Amino acid sequence: MDLTLIQRTFPFFLEAAWITVQISVLALLLGLLVAFVLVAARLSTVFLFRCLARIYVSVFRGTPCLVQLFIIYFGGPQIGLELEPFAAGVIGLGLNIAAYMAESIRGAISNVDPGQEEAARSIGFGRRQTLWLVTLPQAAKLMIRPLGVNAVALIKGSALVSTISVVELSYTAQRFISSTYKPFEIFMVSALLYIVMVYSVRFVVDYLDNRFAAR
């Protein structure tokens, strides 16, 4: 095992890992925002909104993320959308994960005891008030874990932006593997960094889950 190789390349990997973190965080935030919009649309009384939300989720979950990234980054200029790889990556990943998060949120809402909604309605609260005052606060606890799963998927999915020339962790790994032909050592380093990221998220999710969902 070539330890000097690991030593030499580690700074590059650390820097690349930072890019991965940035992309993941930004995509996560974008994804959450879009996800909430989608859920609101899905619960709306307007049929069109409900339809559009369903179509969005179906399309983004029914096609590969890689293809979505290619459409945005490579195909974008054809429709007037010239994006830097980093931006295209964030947008692509964000729009993709939004569909999955929307389902996580929607699932959590539908898992709230229906008696809660009945009680609120029987007092005289309208649909929106019931959702805001009674259903959502309870759904929040239920969505921590599923959203955590989505976040982990996002971190691993961020590797895809290496294909649109974003110099993140997987890109760097591939570069070094193909130049040094020592995949084992390179994998060790990059895998370790990914695992650290993934398990950090899991740790946070576990903490939040225990703190809020165990009352």
Add this chain to the structure above:
Amino acid sequence: MQGLDLSIVTPYSELLATGLWWTVVMFVSSSILSLLAGIAFALIVLYAPKLMALPVRFITWLLMGTPLLLQLYVIYYGLVQVGIDIPALGAGIIGLSLHFAVYNADVIRAGVVSVDPGQIEGARSIGLSRGQTQRYVIVPQALRSTIAPLGNNLIVLLKDTSLVSIIGIAELVYSAQLAVSETYSPFEFYLTVAVIYYAANLVLEVGLHLLEKKVEMSR
């Protein structure tokens, strides 16, 4: 939208069809292998001595915590280093199968564990051996609860076959990339590819749904 022209795709229909064919090949072979390996891994983790289960657990931990794309890179370049010179196709199938095997194993293991322990007691109390209990009592029940999650894994697998284009396997995305390099119309081609995947996904979902129904029926 300036100058989008879907007809640019038509001359490349055969190329894309060939690509789709290879996507299907990748999907079917990886599905079968990952299911078989998944069963094997699950059995090891459930019933084999702790020492033997350890490497399986380690690989599971490793493959679940890192991106599939990275795993494909490593296997592709790694096999060459070790001296095994198989074409990219082999690396792709191995990579996909291994990755999804650990996810399938996890599902299967959970399914077996979730069978009511009272069932085991009932079976043993009438004299069935451990093996017979597994075969006639546990497995059929575990099957019912694992069909849906395994189906979900297959749906993910179908989409993830797109990743092997990166290591040079001439499936759908790779074929589209070839077409794009000649026509400089990425939007039309990748959109077409997206539609094809969507349709394929739909077919798969319907198939799985029917399968689930069939399993439900046999009660």
Add this chain to the structure above:
Amino acid sequence: MNSEKFMVEVKGARKAYGALEVLKGIDLSVSRGQIVAIIGPSGSGKSTLLRSINQLEVLNDGEIWLEGEQVNRPLKGRAYEQHINAVRQQMGMVFQHFNLFPHLTVFENIALGPIKLKGLSKKASRELAMEYLSKVGLANKFDEYPSRLSGGQKQRVAIARALAMQPKVMLFDEATSALDPELVEEVNQVMKQLAAEHMTMLIVTHEMRFAGEVADRIVFMDGGVVVEEGAPQDILQNPVHERTRSFLKKHLHDR
């Protein structure tokens, strides 16, 4: 034909779930201050009837009237929403499984409606909540969370929550069916107290003795129709119909 002399009126209520007819034409009138107990076997439709009064179940046919105003008006969309929300504020419902809001304290549970729907100030709502909480005997649980309460206590809080909206009628849907036997009495006491204060009450219950003690009228339902109704002593002691008789024979030893 909207007689204001009745608090609640049900006319020709019909409800079916697909092919299953649950209500086959129910007529019911409840005067102001009257206590009506609805008894019957499971599947008789009594819960469905109660829930159709505040439109948690929507009838296929028939009318529901609350003090001269039709509850199930054929409105659509936002107009319906505004109408039904306003109507529900005038009715209080107590559920078999309490349905207290677990993320809010007892005080917040009771005050939520008055604050958000009646514009009460936080201070005024505290006084209101304390008043009703004391009424059900749980003043000391003001800042507790529902998870810390026993079943009987939760149900009493639920009653206080419903009362805090100062409704015209209280609907009880098997309020004590989910309680351990020793916790039933505390809830019954509260209900008797309400009855003594002349609150109009519709009580769906399995407890024959309690029904006999508290109700002015007992309605026996079976298979989606009203089989018999009358004064408690008449129904419980001398039922006319065979179905009533056989039902009571099975259940009269229930509390």
